[in-house]
Amino acid sequence: MKINHPLLGPRDASEFVYLGDANLINRPNAKSETAAQEFYDYQYLRTNNPGEHKELWFHEQGDRSWLVVTRNTLTHEIKNVELARNIARARS
Amino acid sequence: MRYSGLKILKEAFSGHKGWAPVWRNPEPKSNYDFIIIGGGGHGLATAYYLASTFKKAQIAVLEKGWIGGGNVGRNTTIIRSNYLMHENEGFYEFALQLWEKQERDLNYNTMVSQRGIINLYHTDAQRDAFARRGNSMILNGADAVLLDAEGVKSKYPFLNFDNARFPIRGGLWQPRGGTVRHDAVAWGYARAADLRGVDIIQNCEVTGFDIKNGKCLGVQTTKGSIKAKKVGVSVAGSSSRVMAMAGMRLPIETHVLQAFVSEGLKPVIPGVLTYGAGHFYVSQSDKGGLVFGGDIDGYNSYAQRGNLPVVEDVAEGGVSLMPMIGKARLLRMWGGLIDMSMDGSPIIDKTQIDGLYFNGGWCYGGFKATPAAGYCFAQLLATDRPHETAKHFRFDRFERGRMIDEKGQGAQPNLH
Numbered sequence: 001m002k003i004n005h006p007l008l009g010p011r012d013a014s015e016f017v018y019l020g021d022a023n024l025i026n027r028p029n030a031k032s033e034t035a036a037q038e039f040y041d042y043q044y045l046r047t048n049n050p051g052e053h054k055e056l057w058f059h060e061q062g063d064r065s066w067l068v069v070t071r072n073t074l075t076h077e078i079k080n081v082e083l084a085r086n087i088a089r090a091r092s
Numbered sequence: 093m094r095y096s097g098l099k100i101l102k103e104a105f106s107g108h109k110g111w112a113p114v115w116r117n118p119e120p121k122s123n124y125d126f127i128i129i130g131g132g133g134h135g136l137a138t139a140y141y142l143a144s145t146f147k148k149a150q151i152a153v154l155e156k157g158w159i160g161g162g163n164v165g166r167n168t169t170i171i172r173s174n175y176l177m178h179e180n181e182g183f184y185e186f187a188l189q190l191w192e193k194q195e196r197d198l199n200y201n202t203m204v205s206q207r208g209i210i211n212l213y214h215t216d217a218q219r220d221a222f223a224r225r226g227n228s229m230i231l232n233g234a235d236a237v238l239l240d241a242e243g244v245k246s247k248y249p250f251l252n253f254d255n256a257r258f259p260i261r262g263g264l265w266q267p268r269g270g271t272v273r274h275d276a277v278a279w280g281y282a283r284a285a286d287l288r289g290v291d292i293i294q295n296c297e298v299t300g301f302d303i304k305n306g307k308c309l310g311v312q313t314t315k316g317s318i319k320a321k322k323v324g325v326s327v328a329g330s331s332s333r334v335m336a337m338a339g340m341r342l343p344i345e346t347h348v349l350q351a352f353v354s355e356g357l358k359p360v361i362p363g364v365l366t367y368g369a370g371h372f373y374v375s376q377s378d379k380g381g382l383v384f385g386g387d388i389d390g391y392n393s394y395a396q397r398g399n400l401p402v403v404e405d406v407a408e409g410g411v412s413l414m415p416m417i418g419k420a421r422l423l424r425m426w427g428g429l430i431d432m433s434m435d436g437s438p439i440i441d442k443t444q445i446d447g448l449y450f451n452g453g454w455c456y457g458g459f460k461a462t463p464a465a466g467y468c469f470a471q472l473l474a475t476d477r478p479h480e481t482a483k484h485f486r487f488d489r490f491e492r493g494r495m496i497d498e499k500g501q502g503a504q505p506n507l508h
């Protein structure tokens with residue numbers, strides 16, 4: 001697999017470390033009344049459907065940025081790659 | 093039909109005309125007491141133990157493809173009970189004891205071969221961890237022997253003992269571990285279940301659940317809807333997508349694991365070996381092929397095929413452990429979907445939906461569990477009580493902070 005890094009261009013997937021579902025960006029608020037339940041959901045439960053999957057990859061052997069990769073888990077085809085920090089900033 | 097030496101002799105003298113198909117291919121009835129979804133090793137074993145031990149009832153196994161086409165026919169056939177945590181070890185030892193009597197139980201040659209498994213260690217810290225694990229195994233009734241380098245050398249003289257970076261210092265040996273002919277396990281349980289009246293329905297995909305007021309009343313399938321008092325899901329790598337049809341999210345990610353077989357060679361590897369300094373394990377099949385594998389590819393996948401970086405990694409591990417493997421040519425390689433759980437341990441439990449039960453999260457190690465997973469799941473389905481050795485494999489252990497995390501990796505499935 002090649003990941004088209006937004007800053008560095010196409011890089012081999014073996015330069016990256018995989019974390020998992022991009023939903024891990026959305027850390028719950030620890031002060032919320034239902035924090036325990038929300039953290040359980042966040043930490044342990046996954047939607048894990050076949051098909052399109054947004055996921056976090058870390059460019060460990062490169063510029064050490066976190067990417068959000070949109071990949072089809074049935075074909076391994078990569079549709080979109082974004083910098084995770086841009087997504088996180090746009091949300092907050 | 094019972095298999096025996098006498099039967100073979102009789103058939104030899106009568107032109108082998110008396111062999112019949114070993115299971116029927118029935119159409120589904122409209123109603124069952126128990127439906128098991130998934131005709132892999134676990135599903136078929138569950139049906140067998142339900143029919144033989146727990147309940148004389150109307151039972152069906154629904155399989156979307158053909159039985160044995162899933163992981164039960166794709167794995168590297170290793171059985172062992174060499175776990176550290178008490179929540180796991182008792183269960184896997186129960187499984188190993190069931191393997192030991194499986195052929196007699198099923199009247200079927202599943203080629204259970206207790207050729208021993210050795211986990212190699214390369215550092216002092218690894219030796220200490222293995223000593224501890226061995227003690228835990230012995231406490232749970234299993235067998236374990238800590239070997240030094242000489243002990244390993246007497247069995248495997250050809251290994252690369254003096255590797256400058258990762259010298260082999262010894263290994264943790266479980267003499268009762270070994271291998272089993274994987275698809276014979278599916279066929280053996282299928283035949284035994286069929287003989288006890290279980291309907292094995294192939295090419296029948298479950299496409300939905302019939303759930304009303306928090307109760308599961310049956311399933312929809314590509315062969316119509318079927319009612320059941322209780323439904324057990326045992327679909328390995330498809331766990332998340334099947335349970336999603338019941339509105340559940342699981343503590344599971346689906347990953348791909350690859351395996352490899354070399355051309356047939358003369359006997360060279362007497363048992364099962366795992367490398368402690370890289371991702372590589374190997375045994376030799378009775379046909380002579382070296383059967384080996386390594387790590388999962390490491391990212392979510394439903395593709396049933398892996399990628400090249402892991403192939404390279406496995407090949408590197410193999411060559412650094414036993415350089416002579418470099419001369420063997422690869423015959424086949426393939427991948428299978430595995431349901432990696434958040435702590436690397438399985439789940440055998442009721443769901444919050446009445447009448448719906450789940451067995452899954454077996455990661456890359458569920459083949460060795462097959463007989464016990466079947467037994468424990470059958471007991472849970474029949475009695476609503478977990479089997480003593482499986483009582484920790486619950487959905488709510490993550491919420492309660494009671495993870496069964498052999499490696500202490502945390503909620504990171506690709507590290508388990």
Ligand SMILES: Cc1cc2nc3c(=O)[nH]c(=O)nc-3n(C[C@H](O)[C@H](O)[C@H](O)COP(=O)(O)OP(=O)(O)OC[C@H]3O[C@@H](n4cnc5c(N)ncnc54)[C@H](O)[C@@H]3O)c2cc1C
Pocket residue numbers: 129130131132133134135154155156157158159160161162163164165166167168169170171296297298299326327328329330334349350351385426427428429430454455456457458459460461
């Ligand atoms: C390459 C590889 C190597 C492995 N090596 C080992 C090993 O050495 N030792 C070990 O202990 N374990 C090993 N494993 C793990 C082991 O194979 C699995 O954990 C175990 O086989 C899973 O249980 P099963 O046999 O019931 O699964 P499967 O055989 O996969 O059965 C599940 C069945 O469910 C069916 N199904 C799915 N969805 C539906 C639906 N909607 N409706 C109807 N049916 C459905 C599938 O078609 C499939 O046949 C390995 C796995 C792989 C992939």
